[in-house]
Amino acid sequence: MRTLITPDMDWAVWSILLAAAAFGFWAEKTRAGRKLSGAVLTMAFTFVLSNLRVIPAANVPAYDVVWSYLVPLAIPLLLLRADLRRILREAGPTLLAFGIGAVGTVIGTIVAYNVVPLGAEGWKLAAIFSATYIGGSMNYAAAAEAVQLRSGDLLTAGVAADNLVMALYFLVLFALPSIAWLRKGYRDRLAEADVETAADSQLEADRLPGMFGTATALALGMGLCAVGYGLAGLMGLTGGGILVVTALTVVLATAFPGPLKRLSGADTLGAFLMQIFFAVIGASANIGVVLSVGPSLFVFAALILTIHLAVLLIGGRIARLDLSELIIASNANMGGPTTAAAMAVARRWRHLVLPAILCGTLGYAVATFIGVMLGHWLK
Numbered sequence: 001m002r003t004l005i006t007p008d009m010d011w012a013v014w015s016i017l018l019a020a021a022a023f024g025f026w027a028e029k030t031r032a033g034r035k036l037s038g039a040v041l042t043m044a045f046t047f048v049l050s051n052l053r054v055i056p057a058a059n060v061p062a063y064d065v066v067w068s069y070l071v072p073l074a075i076p077l078l079l080l081r082a083d084l085r086r087i088l089r090e091a092g093p094t095l096l097a098f099g100i101g102a103v104g105t106v107i108g109t110i111v112a113y114n115v116v117p118l119g120a121e122g123w124k125l126a127a128i129f130s131a132t133y134i135g136g137s138m139n140y141a142a143a144a145e146a147v148q149l150r151s152g153d154l155l156t157a158g159v160a161a162d163n164l165v166m167a168l169y170f171l172v173l174f175a176l177p178s179i180a181w182l183r184k185g186y187r188d189r190l191a192e193a194d195v196e197t198a199a200d201s202q203l204e205a206d207r208l209p210g211m212f213g214t215a216t217a218l219a220l221g222m223g224l225c226a227v228g229y230g231l232a233g234l235m236g237l238t239g240g241g242i243l244v245v246t247a248l249t250v251v252l253a254t255a256f257p258g259p260l261k262r263l264s265g266a267d268t269l270g271a272f273l274m275q276i277f278f279a280v281i282g283a284s285a286n287i288g289v290v291l292s293v294g295p296s297l298f299v300f301a302a303l304i305l306t307i308h309l310a311v312l313l314i315g316g317r318i319a320r321l322d323l324s325e326l327i328i329a330s331n332a333n334m335g336g337p338t339t340a341a342a343m344a345v346a347r348r349w350r351h352l353v354l355p356a357i358l359c360g361t362l363g364y365a366v367a368t369f370i371g372v373m374l375g376h377w378l379k
Contacts, residue, residue, distance in 0.1 A: 007060040007061065013062040016055055021042055021279055039170075039346035042279050043278050043282030046280070050283045056283075057283060070276055071342070072225050073225055074342075075270075076248075076249040077269050078350070080253055080260045081261055093322065093325050094352060094359055097321050097328075098333060098362065100315035101134075104315070105130055105304060107311055108306070108311070109304050112303040112307075115303065116299055121149060125149070127146070127376070128158060128371065130367075130374050131367045132162060133304055133305060133308060134371060135360070137335060140162065143368050143375075146368060147372060161297040162301060163286070166339075167285030169334060170339075173330060174347075176327055177347070186316065186320075186322060187322050214268075214269060215265075221266070229241040275346075278346070324352060328340050332360040332363060335360075336360040337361050340360045
């Protein structure tokens, strides 16, 4: 599909991504923007351009750079002030919510498999999509390899459907806290912490950080990524780089809380990198690609996530969980640790950044096994 800006026009693609991020930060200060959040507006910016064929939706080197380098770098920057004792207290409820979400995905996959006809390869697609929506998109390729799905057309259609559904589901998750009657049905035990965190975060975002703190934070973040991914490679932990980086950062932040707290530019840099990530998510959601290669897969994926969300909200209500924990857990199920952490940052739920990464990383570890077993059972 020909676009005005082609995938190899790196300067033009990067200028669009940065413009989208800047637009999101600016729009968030308007009345409408505060209700939607800057991340949603950034996604909308690139979503419109992608579907008007101004920018490409896939096979873009710049997008790969964001996924492979900018998002991993954002993680240590956002965790340099992590308080391990507080995090250990708060990770439990999010982990419970993550488990409820996984159960919802399994139920949704079973229902969707019996409602949407996908042909002889349907059980393989069910395995792939259930794995993807239990532990994130990283499981897509692993599950496809495990069930030996080799059809290029089906894999391409699945990726296109997943990208569009994921972008739309992001919008739903961002909107949930704004629904007053829904919010009243859940505990709000983290409200005071959220208000404090949001106020501190906004204060820092509006203040230009010092050059020394910013440069030091950036160098430290890159160093942690280098060591973390290097150790993961030596240990043979495929996809485990983010987990090692997270562990190293938390240990460092716990051991030296005073000096790291003074690195004022870390949060600002991390939030900026995550905003670029949301721009890539919006650009990857191209309706035309889905309509041309896999509308039935779009319905299949949408039905799974609808049931997943319903089970999560009902289960969370019974378990008396906080709505913010349910939202972050659902994001960890659907997108993995990077998207969940990005949403926690965008919503200024900084206390949920590390639980998001931990739950998402757990999904990386178990989702493919669960999805493949489910697919064989459906077969």
